[in-house]
Amino acid sequence: MTTDLTAGIGVGRAYGSCGELLQGVTARDRHFLVTLPIRRGSVAVFEPGGDGITVVPEQKSKARRLASAMVARSRVLRGGRLTLHSELPEGKGLASSTADLVATARAVADAEGRTVPVDELEADLRAIEPSDGVMYPGTVAYFHREVRLLARLGTLPPLTIVTGDEGGAVDTVEFNRAGPCFGPADKREYDRLLSELTVAVARGDLAGVGAVATRSAVLSATLRDRPHLDATIRAARAIGALGVVVAHSGTTTGILLADSDSRLREQVLAARRICDGFACSVTVHHSWRPAVDTPPRERAHLSSHPRAESTPR
Numbered sequence: 001m002t003t004d005l006t007a008g009i010g011v012g013r014a015y016g017s018c019g020e021l022l023q024g025v026t027a028r029d030r031h032f033l034v035t036l037p038i039r040r041g042s043v044a045v046f047e048p049g050g051d052g053i054t055v056v057p058e059q060k061s062k063a064r065r066l067a068s069a070m071v072a073r074s075r076v077l078r079g080g081r082l083t084l085h086s087e088l089p090e091g092k093g094l095a096s097s098t099a100d101l102v103a104t105a106r107a108v109a110d111a112e113g114r115t116v117p118v119d120e121l122e123a124d125l126r127a128i129e130p131s132d133g134v135m136y137p138g139t140v141a142y143f144h145r146e147v148r149l150l151a152r153l154g155t156l157p158p159l160t161i162v163t164g165d166e167g168g169a170v171d172t173v174e175f176n177r178a179g180p181c182f183g184p185a186d187k188r189e190y191d192r193l194l195s196e197l198t199v200a201v202a203r204g205d206l207a208g209v210g211a212v213a214t215r216s217a218v219l220s221a222t223l224r225d226r227p228h229l230d231a232t233i234r235a236a237r238a239i240g241a242l243g244v245v246v247a248h249s250g251t252t253t254g255i256l257l258a259d260s261d262s263r264l265r266e267q268v269l270a271a272r273r274i275c276d277g278f279a280c281s282v283t284v285h286h287s288w289r290p291a292v293d294t295p296p297r298e299r300a301h302l303s304s305h306p307r308a309e310s311t312p313r
Contacts, residue, residue, distance in 0.1 A: 007048040007076045008113070012106025015041040015288050016088045017095040017132050018161045018254055019247035021139070021209060022197050022216040024190030025182045031145045034153065034197060035095075035133050036213075036245060037288040038161070042086040042099040044107035050079040060084050062097060062128055063104045069124055070108045077112060092165060093250015095132040101125055102135045122147045137290035139201055141194060153201040156209065158259035159242075159287040162271035164279025166226070166251040186219075206258050210243025213256060217246040228278035229253065239270040253278070254285070 015037050023033040046067065053071060055064040063084055071077045082104060088096035105124060109116035118135055125131045126147040133142030133149065141150040182190075193212050200208030214233060221229050226246070232253060233244050240263060242256040255271040257264060268284060275282045 007111050009048070010046040010107040010109065010111030012044045012046075012103040012108070012110055013041065014099040014102035014106065014134055015039065016099045017134055018163065018285050018287075019093050019245050019250060019252050020216070021213045021245060022141075022190075022193055023248040024193070024216065024219065025187050026194070027184075027187045027191050029187070030143055030150075032141055032150050032194070033132065033144050033248070034141050034194070035136075035139055036156075036159075036161070037134065037137075037139065038094070038285045039288045040087045040094075040285060041134075042084060042088065042096070042103040044085075044100070044103035045083045046080050046104075046107040046111045047083075048077050048080040048111050050081075052079045054081045056081070056083045060100060063100050065128060066101050066104050066124055067108050069127070070105065074108075074112060077108070080108075080111070082107065089165075091168075091250065093247020093252045095134050097129065098125070098132040098134050101128065101131070118149075122149075141198070151198065153198055155289050156201060156287060157204050157206060158289065159206070160257045160259055160264065160268060161245065161254040161285040161287070162257065162268055162275055163252050163254035163283050163285060164232075164275030165281045165283070166228075166253065166278065167280045168251055189219075206242050206256075210241070210256050212243075213245040214243035216248075217244050217253070220246055220248045223248075226253065232274060232278065235274045236271070239267050239274075241267060241271065259286075 017035040018038045019036060020033040021036050025031050053064055053068050063082060067082050071079060084100055086096060086100060088094045088099055090096050105116045105121050121135055130144045131147045132144060133140040136152065138155040139153045141153060143150050193215060196208060197212040217229060236244050236255045242258055245254045245256055255274060257267050272282050
């Protein structure tokens with residue numbers, strides 16, 4: 001492949017989100033979610049050259065669309081080969097699509113010798129699909145349908161999340177197009193939960209975070225059937241878990257555990273057994289915390305992606 005003379009190979013990375021700590025609609029009818037960043041995501045490599053865009057795997061059509069749009073605006077690039085490596089299964093509610101796109105944008109920009117500004121990134125994603133807020137470090141509240149930041153909430157203490165996959169897949173675009181209907185009381189409750197979660201994250205109050213996540217999971221069951229949820233919540237409480245988190249537009253249910261808990265090892269084993277009762281596979285995720293002292297450019301390209309443990313049934 002012939003490489004553009006003024007460009008180099010670009011690499012971009014992005015983390016996923018283990019469902020959402022909270023997802024709903026504000027009193028002003030704006031759909032939002034709150035991310036739970038995990039140490040699993042996507043890596044993109046862009047090799048400049050040629051006049052077209054080649055994508056591997058070839059079914060990553062959204063990444064191709066984004067790379068093509070960026071190259072069309074570029075004064076440096078004419079074309080190239082984009083290769084995506086993802087640790088996130090699709091359709092499960094782990095922000096796999098957004099992680100692919102964010103990694104792609106960072107890789108193409110890196111090939112140009114620059115860091116992609118977040119407003120440029122969001123404008124490009126807005127033209128493609130609803131997106132999670134995984135382009136921001138830490139936990140954020142995000143208007144996913146508008147692809148706009150609502151608020152940076154902060155960084156959570158380390159968490160372990162044992163998740164069960166209910167099976168099947170959910171098309172996020174179709175889910176958001178159909179749109180759930182919320183009444184005034186629902187919207188007031190979501191506003192209250194967002195306020196409570198904002199305070200809990202700022203204080204590092206994991207019990208408060210778990211309580212909001214569990215309530216959001218219960219509310220989500222009115223939109224998507226989760227027959228195992230009540231039993232999972234009861235079992236999670238019995239082992240001293242913080243609460244339960246779900247992928248509101250996916251097939252994942254997770255049990256939240258504090259890494260600081262002296263019973264963590266036993267809790268993980270117990271949580272695996274709980275998830276094994278309803279899931280086709282069980283995975284252990286670990287939350288991702290941005291390095292506070294890392295320069296912004298390096299922080300955007302952090303390369304640590306410890307592989308999560310996965311136990312298929």
